[in-house]
Amino acid sequence: MSHDWAALREAELTEPGFQSFDRLLAGHVRDGKLAGVIGCVADDSGVRHLFMDGVKDRESGRPMTRDTIFRIYSMTKPVTGVAVMMLRDEGRFELDTPVSDFLPAFRDLKVLQPDGTTRPAKTPMTIRHLLTHTAGLTLPLSYDGPLADMYRNAGLEGMRSSGSLTDIADRLAALPVDFEPGTRWQYSMAQDLLGRIVEVAGGQRFDRFLEERIFRPLGMTDTGFHVPAPKKDRFCSVYPAPDDGTNAPIDRWDDSRFLAPPDFPSGGGGLVSTLDDYLVFARMLMDGGRGLLAAETVAEMTRNHLPGGCDMAAMGVEEFSGDRWEGFGFGLTMSVVADPVKASTGGPAGEYGWSGAAGTFFFNAPEHRATAVLLTQYMPSKAYPLRRPFREAVYEGLAR
Template sequence: MSTESLRPASISPDRAGMSGQALQRIDDHLKTRYLDSGRFPGAQLVVYRRGGVAHSSVHGFADLERKAPVKSDTIFRIYSMTKPITSVAFMMLVEEGKVALDDPVHKYIPEWAGLGVYQAGLAPLFLTRPTSRPMQVVDLLRHTSGLTYGFQNRTNVDAAYRTQKIGEIEKAGTMATMIADLAKIPLEFSPGDAWNYSVATDVVGYLVEKISGQPFAQFLQQRIFDPLGMVDTGFHVPADKAHRFAACYAADGKGGMVLQDDPTTSSFLSPPSFISGGGGLCSTAADYLTFCRTLLNGGALGDVRLLSPKTLALMTSNHLPGGRDLTEMSKSLFSEATYAGVGFGLGFSVTMDPAKTLIPGTAGEYAWGGAASTAFWIDPREDLIAIFMTQLLPSSAYPIRRELRTMIYSALIDSNV
């Protein structure tokens, strides 16, 4: 089957059980609140339901400095929207019997066998205590490993991450040097005791490479991107596609923005030494929709199957110990999810109780976002996918994700629930 046949058709909002007027209201909201006001440079929104694209729109500029508009094939830095792809890659190896979720991580990373939990001290003189149990592979996928991110700015442990530049995509190192550096820094907590957004998915990418025997980027290319025809997704933007690469901006705290990464000089224009499974990919809305459709369809698209429906059901279940939500488990000062009524699966946040979120939604929908304010969610019960692309750091600058959820669910006039 050609990859051309995997592309979705466009359908009318009525056929998708949605209000065209309500969908247009979303575009108007984006334009007036975020683009005309100078909060966002540009944006792209795709809403897929019942087998087709019910709404697709582009707005504003991909590159303000050069007045290049956002187009349907604009390439964006998706940052942490890399995580679900890495998690799917890992679960493909689980399905092949090459690794188990309850395997101790030190089985694959022996130098981590003695990792302790932080008690006191500053790098490199840490006082630690033993973990209550060994870190398991599942802890990496659900962010209960005790690892952290340097940008959390919360403890002496994340300060050590900043000193070593652990998890930074621009780091002049490799996944292997990151693993070696992490062996010298204690955990924030004993595995399974809490949830903390972290470099854990970068470690998952390292495990994919080690267990498969293939370079991680090559595994993704051969096992996911090529079969699905995701031709614009990768860890760098090739020269022949550089003209489609968006600029990235940072909120200035005054309702405006400043250029953060120029697309003509960006580090993403050349292959990186650090292949970040946690945040290194660039992609298009079309490519990411292909990935999401594969998940919505139970792990397959056309004659390409990545995972079985049962594996995907496992991934999109809440895996937080005791069935708790993020309000009960999280130590993070920052993540790409709101907390109330939301749990975490194997690579995605998972809505458990829509009433607690105070946002329209469905129990069982799963989602994640990226640092530059990109976002997606998949609602199996409503046969719905939403993908939003823009390039503004940080993702917490504006409540755009909450607004999009409210407005897209408000556009449903024929609900499956």
């Protein structure tokens, strides 16, 4: 059943059964681990449970509110994935179209060898590889090693990179990849490169495409690549973790890089958003695309695309961002629960979602027609094992 989510912005509905959910989040605020937090569970009936606690920033003591604006970092990636799949649905390319069809500099792809030499790639890098983080690119924030050092020397630091999307794509093309495309999973700047492909294939700037084709149609009025001056007072600060409530912020709400437009719109981690905006986006996926995408396309995005249906652990991911990934496959920009026993999340197969570097997280559980969103601001997100108990508390509440 579709729902008019924009009409729910003033609703704050709660439901019995989510006591563990509340205790989990309240405990993190009480212990000083989080300055503030919002947690929400929704389904076809609307918002089933909403919890808010703490402050936007400790220095001013401004209370957390439903319209607080958060840095969602890598929760930008599913938005980029939707933009890419909209163009795929329009016939601009296929998933297995080589990246070099749009960015010719990738035609001469090289693979970095252990001895520091390179060899020609046997497989062209494709759009599917970028969407699934199997292209061989990397992200210095997440990995060390020779290729990560090359990225740093080239000014390629994810959303903190310098230059335009065109510049960034050219610098990525000039460097080798870490492995043969399609053979491993490695978190990377792939979605930043996809932003450039959206520009070339879609014929307009990436940020404008998102605004005109996704945010405006969905009514996501508080989502973008910076916080406009009139909305500054709704912004919050990021704190380093672990924290006991005494740490100074590492990115203040009133002195942040997000208060001005960035050098380039990062499809990998550049967006800010709110609970209601991201809820609208997540429910669009749950509702089968709601006119932005075909229902079949959403199903394609949210199934496992790893080779042979294997999980992320089989693709070399023993640990990432503080979690283990047995039982998780990977769809098009999002993780997917492929084996619920191995994943041990408390939920069924088919759950999909993703998280952000400052502790934000969302997932959709199609079997329950449910969406859960967690918004907070601490770094690094792996400092607290919060995502797994958050999932478990959501499923406990849904079962009651």
